[in-house]
Amino acid sequence: MKADFLNNLNRGHSPRLLKRVFGSICMLWIAVAIGQQTPAPAQVQPITIEGATAHLGNGKIIENSLIMFADGKLTFVGDAKMKIARTGKVIDAKGQHVYPGLIAPAKPLGLVEIDAVRATDDQDEIGGILPHIRSLIAYNAESQVVESMRPNGVLLAQITPQGGRISGTSSIVQFDAWNWEDAAVKTDDGIHLNWPNTFRRGRWWLGEPRGFQPNKDYQKDVKEVATFMANAKAYDNDTAKEVNLAYAAMQGLFSGAQKLYIYAHGEKEIIDAITQAKAAGVAKIVLVGGYQAHKVASFLKEHNIPVLVRYSHTLPFFEDDDYDFTYKLPKLLSEAGLLVALQNTDDSNFATRNLPFYAGHVAAQGLDKEKALELITGNTAKILGIDDTYGTLEVGKSATLFISKGDALDMVGNQLSKAFIDGRDISLETHQTTLYKRYMGKYDGK
Template structure:
């Protein structure tokens, strides 16, 4: 009997050590953070600030010099910096845990046209990858499906939750579509020429998309029999209540995508990737179409592009009046999502001001994802989703977070990585 008890105790302790951090409880007492430099996320900076929040909402934003009663727990943050929680757009956090384990991979569904597929219900709130986002200030993310021509719907979550129901802060806000390329390359492994060449199937691939949405539009205007769930899932696109995120690059492709969707009556559009968007900026601005850029730490797509194209593109598009956000799609995208602020910092090192670079992952991403009315900046009435950093949060040398809150909840910054770091730091201190 004792052996059984000891075994159960052993596995209980091991399970607790390896388990995800327990989500924080609902805020019950007010907080007042004073003395820090506050970066509001909308371009405004307040030196020696005072930020107060209660019941999950920000109640005061201003100067600490103002004679106003502090509420609840007072945090002295003199010499530190306060930021709104960073938002990772176009991410697959919580959809894949281990790339090599197929059973943990739920980022795509079988089929080509899947507007009815919901990424949210596949979201694993207890992913160890998710907990590693918080120590860098990444507190929210757009959970995005992959694959097919129409991948499904994305939702926005906060990254400290028991389950997907608790995590969701905006459900099914967008449908994602992969627009075809007008160029193709040969399969080198079959001895074909790997060079790019015009794809003769491009018009046919585009017409397939147009036909699908046209059929959906006819179905929605009719008696809806027999019931077609994929078609019904497109209703909010035509009503303008849901955004269509078009994953596309190339001047011709972006132009075709915007033009054809507008003809169909789908007007709430977002371009994802957007290589070449700088050359058709008037089209984007006139149609109020924002762009979610890829991470800058990559090679240019074309040998004709400038060597620093991927670093300067955010500045280029911003100067042309386009609303720009930053997404995470790419190699090892889930693990690399924790580096979101440092990618924004790279854009800051190549033309953007620090506050404009910050907007890419706060205000701009919030506006593009449709959550700016309650988060994304430090303003009275918005969610108290914010953090305190020792220094510049866009610089990996000084992004040292000491406190973080999601909707006013004082969240844990401990992860399996910090546990190992402390373990081995203590080992070498002992010597």
């Protein structure tokens, strides 16, 4: 029977499809083995949180707060001293802190589970220019990696494909769902472009010197991007004799329906990338990474370019940079008047759960603590275009928030007691917490 199944499965199907089927089977086995968390039911009664210090995500604090929400929406955010009737279930949060759900931009969360198992890795497609690749349909809502974000307060993310010159199209999801349809908050919000580098590492296997070398193909690479954008703008869905999926996928950039996320670090690359994109007619641009963005801050401000700045837990690029440069870069850009939020680690999806601690590190370099919080809440929501619903604690917005026993931007204080997504009381249990309880019992002698 097993042989017949495999024969039927192989007959007439591509290796890519077989890979995805096998990956789905692997994920099912993993979910059954570890006990995947079931998404929380919709909110059925009003909830009141009283007494906590509320950090609104817009730079404001309410020391003794009263927060109420019903049907997934915030109905009251104010001082607990106000004479207003408490409704529904009342949570006494005295001595604790309330925050809006943290937002992780530009990460392939849910697209790769285990790096060493190819069947679970769907973050990068074959090819160099792939704006028509939609990350959302490959998103695994039952990912263990995604589940591990919630206990640190990371409740939403921009799911972003990786690799190539144009990686594809991202979407924004919330982290408590049955499938990608349920998870979607904003679909196909932007296209991601990895701008060419003026320098690259020497390819020693081809006899080139080690270390960074000038990229002789830089102008050629730039011309390739510029030509593609020009052709995409000239493409007309209504009159084209043949459908070109790549050109069709780019149309939202020219109408303003989508944003172009440009990954660039060097001063020259940043200026070249934004200049070329503007010349091509791209309406909305976001700079991602921006290691030397502080050197061209006036240029970015002139063109109204927000920055998803490179994460702080890393070493400087260059030997003559200050040792603490990466820690203070977000502060430098914020003081220059730019709209700034924090990008996530380049190294690991799991490390994305450290997002609040990146903001805490920035605060330790002198940025006001509430301004640092904005880098992972209100500012991120503005840049991603979801600030009408998420990112801050304001009446009428989604009740996506969490209660922490201490300072959520500190590794010691970040201990969640409750978390809600669209008013739903979500589980904070994960594979890691299950193992922790199991082995704590073992070593306690129980």
